[in-house]
Amino acid sequence: MAKTVTIKDVAAHAEVSVGTVSRVLSKNSTVKAPLAERVNKAIAELGYKPNFAARALRAKHINVIGLLVPDITNPFFSQLADKLEGLASARGHALIVSSSRNDSRFEARQFNALLEHQPKAILLVPASDQRLFDLPDSTVVYGLDRPAPGLRTFGVDQRASAALGLKHLVDLGHRQVVYIAGPQTTITGRQRREGVEAQARALREAGIDLNLDIREGTFDFQSGETIARAVLSGPSGGDVPTGILAANDQIAIGVVRAARDMRIDVPGELSVIGFDDIDLASLVVPRLTTIRQPVDAIASAAMDAIFAEETEAADHLAMGRLCERQSTQVRA
Amino acid sequence: MAKTVTIKDVAAHAEVSVGTVSRVLSKNSTVKAPLAERVNKAIAELGYKPNFAARALRAKHINVIGLLVPDITNPFFSQLADKLEGLASARGHALIVSSSRNDSRFEARQFNALLEHQPKAILLVPASDQRLFDLPDSTVVYGLDRPAPGLRTFGVDQRASAALGLKHLVDLGHRQVVYIAGPQTTITGRQRREGVEAQARALREAGIDLNLDIREGTFDFQSGETIARAVLSGPSGGDVPTGILAANDQIAIGVVRAARDMRIDVPGELSVIGFDDIDLASLVVPRLTTIRQPVDAIASAAMDAIFAEETEAADHLAMGRLCERQSTQVRA
DNA sequence: CTGTTAGCGCATTCAG
DNA sequence: CTGAATGCGCTAACAG
Numbered sequence: 001m002a003k004t005v006t007i008k009d010v011a012a013h014a015e016v017s018v019g020t021v022s023r024v025l026s027k028n029s030t031v032k033a034p035l036a037e038r039v040n041k042a043i044a045e046l047g048y049k050p051n052f053a054a055r056a057l058r059a060k061h062i063n064v065i066g067l068l069v070p071d072i073t074n075p076f077f078s079q080l081a082d083k084l085e086g087l088a089s090a091r092g093h094a095l096i097v098s099s100s101r102n103d104s105r106f107e108a109r110q111f112n113a114l115l116e117h118q119p120k121a122i123l124l125v126p127a128s129d130q131r132l133f134d135l136p137d138s139t140v141v142y143g144l145d146r147p148a149p150g151l152r153t154f155g156v157d158q159r160a161s162a163a164l165g166l167k168h169l170v171d172l173g174h175r176q177v178v179y180i181a182g183p184q185t186t187i188t189g190r191q192r193r194e195g196v197e198a199q200a201r202a203l204r205e206a207g208i209d210l211n212l213d214i215r216e217g218t219f220d221f222q223s224g225e226t227i228a229r230a231v232l233s234g235p236s237g238g239d240v241p242t243g244i245l246a247a248n249d250q251i252a253i254g255v256v257r258a259a260r261d262m263r264i265d266v267p268g269e270l271s272v273i274g275f276d277d278i279d280l281a282s283l284v285v286p287r288l289t290t291i292r293q294p295v296d297a298i299a300s301a302a303m304d305a306i307f308a309e310e311t312e313a314a315d316h317l318a319m320g321r322l323c324e325r326q327s328t329q330v331r332a
Numbered sequence: 333m334a335k336t337v338t339i340k341d342v343a344a345h346a347e348v349s350v351g352t353v354s355r356v357l358s359k360n361s362t363v364k365a366p367l368a369e370r371v372n373k374a375i376a377e378l379g380y381k382p383n384f385a386a387r388a389l390r391a392k393h394i395n396v397i398g399l400l401v402p403d404i405t406n407p408f409f410s411q412l413a414d415k416l417e418g419l420a421s422a423r424g425h426a427l428i429v430s431s432s433r434n435d436s437r438f439e440a441r442q443f444n445a446l447l448e449h450q451p452k453a454i455l456l457v458p459a460s461d462q463r464l465f466d467l468p469d470s471t472v473v474y475g476l477d478r479p480a481p482g483l484r485t486f487g488v489d490q491r492a493s494a495a496l497g498l499k500h501l502v503d504l505g506h507r508q509v510v511y512i513a514g515p516q517t518t519i520t521g522r523q524r525r526e527g528v529e530a531q532a533r534a535l536r537e538a539g540i541d542l543n544l545d546i547r548e549g550t551f552d553f554q555s556g557e558t559i560a561r562a563v564l565s566g567p568s569g570g571d572v573p574t575g576i577l578a579a580n581d582q583i584a585i586g587v588v589r590a591a592r593d594m595r596i597d598v599p600g601e602l603s604v605i606g607f608d609d610i611d612l613a614s615l616v617v618p619r620l621t622t623i624r625q626p627v628d629a630i631a632s633a634a635m636d637a638i639f640a641e642e643t644e645a646a647d648h649l650a651m652g653r654l655c656e657r658q659s660t661q662v663r664a
Numbered sequence: 665c666t667g668t669t670a671g672c673g674c675a676t677t678c679a680g
Numbered sequence: 681c682t683g684a685a686t687g688c689g690c691t692a693a694c695a696g
Contacts, residue, residue, distance in 0.1 A: 004392070004470060006689055017667045022691055032665065049448050053388035054689035057672045060336070062385060064428070064449070072417065073611065078410040085404065085431055089442065094449060096396070097429040099417055110421065116381050117396070117426060138336060221615070257617065280612060283553065283585060285592055338673055349683045354675055364681070386673035389688050668695075677686075 005046045014042035025050065056118060061139070063093045065306065066114040066122040069144075070102045075278045076293070077125065080144070083299035084123065091307060093120065100127040108133035115139060121306045124148060129187055142302055145293075147187050147315075154302040154316045156293045158188055159195030161320025165245045165273045165291050166199045168322055170210060173331035174243035174271060178213045178231050180224060180255070182247035189219075192247050192275065211239065217251060224254025232262055232270070242270060242331050249274035249281045249290055256284065256327060267329035277323055286326035294318045337378045346374035357382065388450060393471070395425045397638065398446040398454040401476075402434045407610035408580075408625070409457065412477070415631035416455065423639060425452065432459040440465035447471060453638045456480060461519055474634055477625075478520050479647075486634040486648045488625050490520055491527030493652025497577045497605045497623050498531045500654055502542060505663035506575035506603060510545045510563050512556060512587070514579035521551075524579050524607065543571065549583060556586025564594055564602070574602060574663050581606035581613045581622055588616065588659060599661035609655055618658035626650045 007025075011018045016039060023031050024039045031039070042048075056062035065088050069077040085095045098114055100107030107127045114122055121140045126148045135141055135150065143153035169177055179196050182189030193214065200212045215231065217223035224246055234240045246252035252274030259266050266272055266286055274281055277292035301316045339357070343350045348367060355363050356371045363371070374380075388394035397420050401409040417427045430446055432439030439459045446454055453472045458480045467473055467482065475485035501509055511528050514521030525546065532544045547563065549555035556578060566572045578584035584606030591598050598604055598618055606613055609624035633648045 004689090007691095008689080018690080019667060019669090019692085020665095023666085026691080030665070035666080049444075051389070051689050052449050053385050053394060054672090055691080056385035057383070057389055057674090057689080058691050060672080071414075073407070073410050073414045075405075075407070075410075078405050078407075081410075081429065082403070082405045082431060085429060086433075089430065089445065092445070094428045094430065094445065096426045097413065097417060098421065098426065099414060101418075112381075113421065113424070113426065117384050280615065283589070283612070283616070285589060285617075336673090339675095340673080350674080351676080351683060351685095352681095355682085358675075367682085383673050386688090387675080389673080389690090390675055392688085666696085668693105670691105670693085672690090674688090675686105677684105679684080680682085 004051070005048045006051070007048070009046055010039065010042045010048050013046055014038045061118045061120050064096055064117060064119045065093050066096045066098065066117065066119040067144075068098045068100055068107065068110055068114060068122065069125045070100050070107075070127045072097060072099050075280070076145075076276055076295070079295050080125075080299060083296055084303065087299055087303040091303070102127050104128045104130055104132045107131075123302055124151065129185070140306070142305065144302060145298065147191070152305070152313050152315060154298050154305070155318070156298065156320050157317040158191035159198065161291050161293070162192035162195035162247075162275065163199035164320055164322050165275065166196050166203070166212075168289070168324070168328065169243040169245060169271060169273060170203055170208060172243070172271060172328060174241075175209060175331075176211050176239055176241045177243045177245060178215060178241040179245045180227050180247060180251050181214055181216045182219050182251075184216060186219075189216075189247060196245065213239070213241065217247070219248050219250060221250050221254040221257070224251035225258045226254075227251075228255040228258035229262070232259065232264060243328075244270065244272050246272065246274050249276045249278045249288060252288055252290065252327070253280065253284050256286070256288070267327050268332065271328040271331070273328055275320070281323075282325065289325045289328040290323050291320040292323045293320055336383070337380045338383070339380070341378055342371065342374045342380050345378055346370045393450045393452050396428055396449060396451045397425050398428045398430065398449065398451040399476075400430045400432055400439065400442055400446060400454065401457045402432050402439075402459045404429055404431050407612060408477075408608050408627070411611070411627050412457075412631060415627055416635065419631055419635040423635070434459050436460045436462055436464050439463075455634060456483065458519075460517065472638070474637065476634060477630065478518075479523070484637070484645050484647060486630050486637070487650070488630065488652050489649040490523035491530065493623050493625070494524035494527035494579075494607065495531035496652055496654050497607065498528050498535070498544075500621070500656070500660065501575040501577060501603060501605060502535055502540060504575070504603060504660060506573075507541055507663075508543050508571055508573045509575040509577060510547060510573040511577045512559050512579060512583050513546055513548045514551050514583075516548060518551075521548075521579060528577065545571070545573065549579070551580050551582060553582050553586040553589070556583035557590045558586075559583075560587040560590035561594070564591065564596060575660075576602065576604050578604065578606050581608045581610045581620060584620055584622065584659070585612065585616055588618070588620070599659050600664065603660040603663070605660055607652070613655075614657065621657045621660040622655050623652040624655045625652055 098110045125144045143151035145155045181193040274290035277290045281288040297318045430442045455476045457476045475483035477487045513525040606622035609622045613620040
């Protein structure tokens with residue numbers, strides 16, 4: 001049990017006062033070179049490590065940043081966590097990661113637990129539209145990825161980014177397009193759909209004869225598979241789509257699977273495009289064309305805001321980027 | 333700016349002393365019912381939240397557990413982090429996640445940073461064999477997943493578990509088998525290979541005419557794809573394998589993809605088996621047969637050890653379990 | 665420029 | 681059984 005070496009020990013060893021040691025530690029105050037030298041030597045010799053708890057007690061917040069996501073296992077969030085951790089660590093801060101398990105009730109519990117650690121800031125990816133906890137006024141909270149009511153949010157412009165997908169399909173010559181939207185109970189589901197609809201309107205106004213059919217699904221493989229099967233077997237008329245746009249990659253992958261089962265060639269007969277660019281997107285066959293959410297940009301912007309202590313409350317919305325791979329092709 | 337409500341405010345509001353409040357908070361000391369009642373009411377009314385920093389200052393350690401992994405983006409580690417977070421959170425502790433980016437030098441930095449937070453314990457998945465930092469004697473450190481010299485380790489028996497994969501392939505009738513090993517600079521890479529080799533020896537001694545070819549790759553998709561391509565186009569002779577065993581799932585998925593590109597049917601013409609059982613394994617087509625590392629069991633055992641404050645220093649080695657899915661089949 | 669000192673919020677002595 | 685007092689390690693305000 002090595003007795004923990006404190007600032008006082010260092011002071012004694014360097015034959016200065018604790019105040020001086022504290023000052024060289026925070027390196028802002030001017031301490032004369034020779035003294036600082038002695039102190040640094042003492043620090044090294046004793047292997048002194050500052051006690052964050054004590055520091056936090058005074059500073060009212062600790063060099064820790066909290067991250068609360070719906071599911072850390074989701075590749076999108078683990079990439080986000082990775083970036084944030086790197087950025088935080090570069091500024092001497094640690095990242096507490098916490099998961100709401102996609103449950104608002106649980107989210108509230110986790111949020112309050114996080115709060116008690118008095119982190120410098122909490123980054124929240126809301127599990128749903130409804131927030132079951134109160135925002136603290138002592139700790140800064142930012143929304144991440146998804147729009148969060150009442151929170152300054154860092155994410156992508158869901159509408160404009162989703163529009164990119166439709167634009168791409170139309171550019172490739174597709175006119176019979178189906179959009180498989182996400183649940184309209186989620187804000188991302190709604191916004192992406194709005195973006196697609198707005199884009200369709202704009203295209204039509206520009207004189208393009210676009211036929212867009214919108215279906216609502218859930219954000220998973222199964223949903224994509226089921227809806228694609230219905231749409232592609234199309235007894236409903238001659239309107240078999242040549243392009244399918246999905247609200248996320250999982251849906252798109254489900255579509256591709258359904259197409260394969262039905263012996264419809266992707267991209268030969270059907271172009272498919274996803275959203276997010278999860279790792280899996282470039283792993284499936286054919287590799288999925290998708291709209292990539294720029295995780296790096298989002299993470300950097302959020303961290304910058306935390307450390308800049310800016311007062312401006314403007315949201316930061318990055319644009320998605322089209323990743324053209326092998327599931328889309330010019331219309332035959 | 334809500335002034336933070338302290339134990340003192342609660343005491344004043346309940347008209348008792350801070351000592352009493354502290355005692356009801358730690359609920360071990362006996363405080364008479366009526367008084368305790370009053371205190372609890374005051375706590376609720378004022379919305380009092382304990383200050384962890386202050387608590388930590390006295391207790392010498394905070395209700396935080398540190399996790400240091402090579403790459404949080406790796407699905408295996410993010411699943412591990414997820415389990416650990418759940419377990420920790422259930423016991424009122426938070427999880428600080430930190431990444432060594434597969435770099436020993438960086439790992440040392442991160443470890444020391446973690447240490448300064450005085451976590452209750454640090455769980456370390458070593459980035460490599462060499463540890464570039466000193467173990468503290470004030471904080472308990474456990475190794476996770478991989479054997480870590482000098483550390484009590486919680487993980488799976490890599491050798492025995494890897495052997496399971498080869499056994500399965502041979503049981504299915506495969507005799508031309510390629511093992512794509514992980515980097516031999518990593519301890520898991522070496523141990524899994526040793527297990528496979530030992531199993532091969534045992535099988536041969538049992539009179540089985542096994543032809544095992546071992547290649548060394550890295551733990552990623554690309555590596556699997558490249559090596560599989562080389563091995564399957566096999567101009568090196570007539571020894572085209574009918575079974576490929578991979579050191580992890582990513583490699584195996586790369587193999588499957590290469591096979592598909594080469595129009596080799598999996599599992600019809602080629603059986604492929606992975607290791608780890610990451611989520612992706614059951615999402616790819618065909619679903620991957622693999623050796624599952626029991627993440628839950630490992631995570632639970634480690635957490636139990638942390639909270640049990642056991643003195644016994646025995647390692648905890650679980651066995652991998654074969655998950656038979658659709659990428660393996662009896663040899664044609 | 666550097667030493668001294670007063671708390672930060674809490675748990676834990678020691679009195680009563 | 682409960683109140684008062686002490687100090688955890690550190691920073692910042694104040695003296696010198």
